[in-house]
Amino acid sequence: MPETAIAVPLERTDARSEPRWVRGLLIGFTILFLTVFIVLPLVIVFAEAFARGAHAYLAALADPEALSAIKLTLIVAVISVGLNLVFGLVAAWAIAKFEFPGKTLLISLVDLPFSVSPVISGLVFVLLFGAQGFLGPWLQDHDIQLLFALPGIALATTFVTFPFVSRALIPLMQEQGTAEEEAALSLGASGLQTFFRVTLPNIKWGLLYGVLLCNARAMGEFGAVSVVSGHIRGETNTMPLLVEILYNEYQFVSAFAIASLLALLALVTLVAKTILERHLDEGQRPSEH
Amino acid sequence: MSIEVRNIVKKFGDFAALDHVDLTVPHGELMALLGPSGSGKTTLLRIIAGLDWPDSGEVAFDGENALSRAPGERSVGFVFQHYALFRHMTVFENVAFGLRVQPRSVRKDEAAIRARVKELLDLVQLDWLSSRYPSQLSGGQRQRIALARALAIEPRVLLLDEPFGALDAKVRKELRTWLRSLHEEINVTSIFVTHDQEEALEVANSVVVMDKGHIEQIGTPSDVYDNPQTAFVHGFIGESIVLPVEVDDGRVRLGDTPLNIAAERGSSGPSKLFVRRHDMQISPCGWGGLEGTVRRVRTFGPIQRADIVVSGNRGETIIEIDVPRDRELRDGEVVGLQPRRYRIFADRI
Secondary structure: OOHHHOOOOOOOOOOOOOOOOHHHHHHHHHHHHHHHHHHHHHHHHHHHHOOHHHHHHHHHOHHHHHHHHHHHHHHHHHHHHHHHHHHHHHHHHHHHHHOOOHHHHHHHHHHHHOOOOHHHHHHHHHHHOOOOOOOOOHHOOOOOOOOOOHHHHHHHHHHHOOOHHHHHHHHHHHHHHHHHHHHHHHHOOOOOHHHHHHHHHHHHHHHHHHHHHHHHHHHHHOHHHHHHHHOOOOOOHHHHHHHHHHHHHHOOOHHHHHHHHHHHHHHHHHHHHHHHHHHHHHHHHOOOO | OOOOEEEEEEEEEEEEEEEEEEEEOOOEEEEEEEEOOOHHHHHHHHHHOOOOOOEEEEEEOOOOEOOOOHHHHEEEEEEOOOOOOOOOOOOOHHHHHHHHHHOOOOOOOHHHHHHHHHHHHHHHHHHHHHHHHHHHHOOOHHHHHHHHHHOOOOOEEEEEEEOOOOOOOHHHHHHHHHHHHHHHHHEEEEEEEOOOOHHHHHHEEEEEEEEEEEEEEEEEEHHHHOOOOOHHHHOOOOOOOOOOEEOOOOEEOOOOOEEEOOOOOOOEEEEEEEEEEEHHHEEOOOOOOOEEHHEEEEHEEOEEEEEEEEEEOOEEEEEEEEEEOOOOOOOEEEEEEEEEEEEHHHHHH
């Protein structure tokens, strides 16, 4: 009878959802994992940095060596992000909008820096520009200092962070196709006008997204920079390198103070990334269909 | 403006999209390029617009070489198949784009641009949408905005790539009528690409039928329908009954049976007999050799439709014809078939 059928309490209202205890277990496990592996380390970084109070923290940051490391990191980030912005845009443009032989190879090459260990990337530059390296003697003859100086560090960082911008742009540009550019051209726009009025606005969120991730990695890069920097105190130490040196010298407050800046950078990046992703989702809604 | 296309060849790898194509479009024409996909019609349109370049051949606007000019210098309005509206701009800015990118020396001032955009949006009856973004419009609205944007630069020729392809049937019908009247109003030389014969025959005043990179026939809609020049055109436009036949010096045979119809004098070899469905009628057996067996009869409303099997040397052919209700047909009955009008085209080797 229908009445009895209705009277039976339904434990699971939706056949597609998991039982409550399974859901609880999954969520609980995820939260536990995140707490132990991500939240706890982050808290410890700040706790250690402020272990002797705010005064010691600020003093650690005001140390000339720390200031020099922060300055160097910022300069390197500006150079490598700037270079990769241009390279990435050009590479993505070429790959997404043109057909040419060797395109597949180029796509793989663009991703190469991601699949090579950063230490190896650094070593490549040592082998190229080092005293016993391929171009080393020529550089010495002309009195050009690449390794153990700003240019080497910037080069290595640029290499390691190369894929971020192009990777963010290639799928976006491929999906958008060339129809809007063609429309602009047929309406009389020049190549530059087409780029600045049509192409760039269409990819601006993707471009910012790539730049953001590129910047985060450029500032945090350790392996490649460690190989080419030479660790000259107050000269060629970036923030991640300084953290290691200070830690090894048992200067925990100073080490964690610098580390806290990098952690802050990560948090800011995370927030900005979330905002950009929201814009990307909106911008990607195709105008056709 | 008149357009002349001379001896255009365009290859994509080994595939010849256009194979020595010649075409003249007189001033004020509303022309349809009609053909199946892969026939080269869109490629031809893009070459005229300057979005593709031919491997050889010439394109001239009013007698002047157009190939040496960039797309923006040809004053061509192009409406893309999927509209290609600028997604980050409002409807107003989309239409204004062509006016804003003009060189400073000829660019209109802001007030004149606003007035012109308003005028165009009125023309396409969508001025109330001017602050919307393309993603907020329906397909038919996007189509009309794309048209308004193309018209903003006062083009001397308007090119439309499958203008109604992505729209549903009802909107498509409305837009067709609307496009015709718009053309009468502004009278700019227009070419549109379509694979829909009804669209081509109904909207255009001249139809170019294309297949495999060739132009098969150019003519008025009634011309290409009533007097198809090639087997392809006969088969592609309108419904046709096609029978494989043998022609021997003007005499036509179906299998071994001679037929009481004549082909062109002197023609020989395997050919195809084309008859419009409404031109084929049932006749008593023995009329002239063309006979078939009734396979299946269905009636709906005033129409009785029958599948009739005709056998020849090259196997059986099933043809479908309409028969008046008062003529009773039984399955398995052998009937004579008489074409009122027919065409015979030799097979292309």
